[in-house]
Amino acid sequence: MTAISMYEASVPTFIHTLTSLKTILQKGIASAEARKFDPAVLAGSRLYPDMLPLTRQVQIASDAAKGAVARLANIEPPKFEDTEATLAELVARVEKTIDFIKSVKREQIDGSEDREIIIKTPRGELNFKGLVFLRHWALPNFFFHVTTTYNLLRHAGVDVGKLDYLGGTLQG
Amino acid sequence: MTAISMYEASVPTFIHTLTSLKTILQKGIASAEARKFDPAVLAGSRLYPDMLPLTRQVQIASDAAKGAVARLANIEPPKFEDTEATLAELVARVEKTIDFIKSVKREQIDGSEDREIIIKTPRGELNFKGLVFLRHWALPNFFFHVTTTYNLLRHAGVDVGKLDYLGGTLQG
Numbered sequence A, B: 001m002t003a004i005s006m007y008e009a010s011v012p013t014f015i016h017t018l019t020s021l022k023t024i025l026q027k028g029i030a031s032a033e034a035r036k037f038d039p040a041v042l043a044g045s046r047l048y049p050d051m052l053p054l055t056r057q058v059q060i061a062s063d064a065a066k067g068a069v070a071r072l073a074n075i076e077p078p079k080f081e082d083t084e085a086t087l088a089e090l091v092a093r094v095e096k097t098i099d100f101i102k103s104v105k106r107e108q109i110d111g112s113e114d115r116e117i118i119i120k121t122p123r124g125e126l127n128f129k130g131l132v133f134l135r136h137w138a139l140p141n142f143f144f145h146v147t148t149t150y151n152l153l154r155h156a157g158v159d160v161g162k163l164d165y166l167g168g169t170l171q172g
Helices: A011-035 A054-073 A087-103 A130-155 A162-166 B011-035 B054-073 B087-103 B130-155 B162-166
Strands: A116-121 A124-129 B116-121 B124-129
Touching (some): A054 A087, A054 A130, A130 B011, A130 B162, B116 B130, B130 B162
Antiparallel strands (some): A116 A124
16 A cells, blocks of 8 residues: 655655656757757747746756755755756756655655745745645645746757657556 | 644645636636737647647546546546636636545545556556555656646736746645
C-alpha cells in the first residue's frame, strides 16, 4: 500500500518535471546548434514584449520548486544568484535545484499539511495552510513556468513534444 | 488537522485551476470585443503551425481533468463532443467539466493511490499506480494545456497576468 503524504504529493512531482525541463532545454541547445544560431537568442525569447524572457521563466520555475519544498520543510532554500545567461547555465541551475530537493527528507515534509505559509504578492500577503499552498499556489506556479519555457521553445521551432514534457521515465 | 488523501490532492486542484481557465478565457472574449476583432481568431490561434489551436488546448485540459478524476474514481467520464468553436462555448465546456468533477465524491477517490491505471500513448501503453498517475501524468498534462491556453492569449496581447492563472480565490 502506497502512502499518500505531503512528501509524496510534492517532492517526486518537482523532481520528475524538473528532469523534463532539463531535457527540453537540452533540445533547445541542440536545435540552435543544428540550425546554426546562437542559443542565447532562445534564452532571451519572449511571447510578448512585456513578458519575462525564457531565462527568467527557468529561474522562477527553479525558485518555485525549491521554495515550495523549503517552505513545506520549514527550512531556508538555497539562494541562487540568477546570473544564468545561456541555456547550458540554465540546465546547470535545474540540476542544482534537483540536488537541493533530493536532499530534503521525507520526515521534514510529512505532516506539513497544516503548516502556516505566508506568500507576499503584488496584491498583498496570502496566508495558506501547507496543503492549500501546495495545490493552489506552488504546483500551479511551478508548472506554469516549465510549460511557458516549453512554449517559448516550441514557438521558436524547437522540436519538443508533449512526451518530452511529461517525461521519459513515466513509470518512476 | 487536515487529512491529505487522493481526493484532497486532485479534485480541489482541478476545480481551482479550471476556474482560473474560465477567467482567462473570459478576458480573451473581453479583449477581442475591446479591440474589435472576432474572438474566433483567438480560438484558432497557435504558437507554431503544427501545434494544436487554442480550442483543442481547452478541450484537452477539460479531458485531462475529467479523465483523471474519473480514472481515480474508477467510473466513466462524461463524453463531450469537442464541437466548441468559440471562446464562449469553451467557457461553457469548462463549466460542464467543473460540474462533473464536483459530482464525484471523496469516498470514490480516496484510497485510489494503488489503483492500476493504463494510459495509451503514441509510444505504447503506460501502466501507472494511481498516485504516480496523478503526479507524473494527470496534473502535469492538465497544467500544460491550461498554461498553453494562457500563453496563446498572452501572445495575442490579451491582458492576462499570472494572478489570473493562480486564481482569485487563493485562500479556498
